[in-house]
Amino acid sequence: MLDIFATDPEAKAQREEREAKADAARRPEWAFQFRSGKRNGNQPVSLREWRITTPRHDTAKALRELFGGTISEAPNGDYALDTELDRIEVIVDASKIESKLILWADGHPIHECDGSKFLSPEEDKGKPCDCPKLLDERKEKAKQRRGPKPNIVVPVRIPQDEDLGTGKYTATAWSFAEDFPYVMSQLKAIEGEALCALRLDYIEWEKNGKMQSFVKPVMTVIGSYQDAISQDPEPDA
Template sequence: MLDIFATDPEAKAQREEREAARERATRPTFDFQLRSGKRNGNKPVSLRKWRITTPKNEVAQAFKELFGGTISEAPNGDYAVDTDTDRLEVVVDASKIESKLIQWADGLPIHECDGSKYLSPEEDKGKPCGCPKILAERKDLAKQRRGPKPNIVIPLRLAQDEELGLGKYTATAWSFAEDLPYTMQALSKIDGEALCVLRLEYVEYEVNGEARSFTKPVLDVVKAFAEAIADDPDEEPAY
């Protein structure tokens, strides 16, 4: 097999960087984003109902009509729809899901890995990333901002109205990352796109007699989307 870069690793690295830049440039643009949290000042706040942000007023109005709620301005200037629902039926292609661990600093990723090996920068790709093997230790380092945390990007469409375009949900919760292998296993049994329910599960618990709570994002795999449509071809599918 021809390998013109065998004796010139610098040229190979430059070519790979160009390919990576081309891939970034051709990634899909998203018409909306699903959000399970927001910021109250500098403090992150988890939500019990879905928030949807979009740069398009007509898309925001459509989401409000479908799921109720209110429209306001997001910090980046987009429209933000704080809906009245904690469940959304979405269409997901498992092959498009991206999952990694990322540590950010000043808005830039300074550590990207798959849990055992670096994914970037290119010169470190494939090398051991040095993350702890024990999950509790990974979480602790991330909490201290000394280690990466999950970054799982799920491109999706809204099952009720696909004309609203392509959206995404970016999951950063450890609970979602822990569920991901089982979710991907369920998706692997489906040929093509899958109908899923993306929901926010409210969890209450106690620590030393003190009541605490959090919202856990969950992706439930229902069935093949083509099968869901075929169930009743004369009517809008009910999920």
């Protein structure tokens, strides 16, 4: 058998280290994804009702049975279920939520931090990231694509059909990130998994005689999932 590392153990160790990092960076396979927006050509469009994408047609059909809506093909080849719901209940495990700030370039993260320290690459991990201290300045740099923006990955399961597996919602809105510490404090006060609601709130106001609007993704904590199960009435025999 070919062994190109037989005479160079240092090169072998370097290769194994790269493989370990690659394994750690690989994302899990998600059964489905909640989406609060889509693309119309090259233009991003915010949605007022949830879109759920999945690589499996049977999962899309099962989700349609639960939530209604229409199934179409997403740009990446997945199936997309466009619901008519702006609120859907999900099961959330706080210990599995990942939150960071990321600046992307050509599909790769070039800056990952927790707001004050680098999270990657390994040689910079723990060092100050030099992001602005003020929130408005962070937002402005992100808007100019010179600074990172929120990337909060919330793994979720569907309480009506847990056999569908684990999906996720990835929040990138600053409004979601601003609420996140308070939501996490509520989640951590619950023992075990929580029953939560993912909402899309349509916000409208008048400015200089013209109506302005945006859609705000929100996650609210309803309570303990185990408590919710125990309170469900037993089905008739």
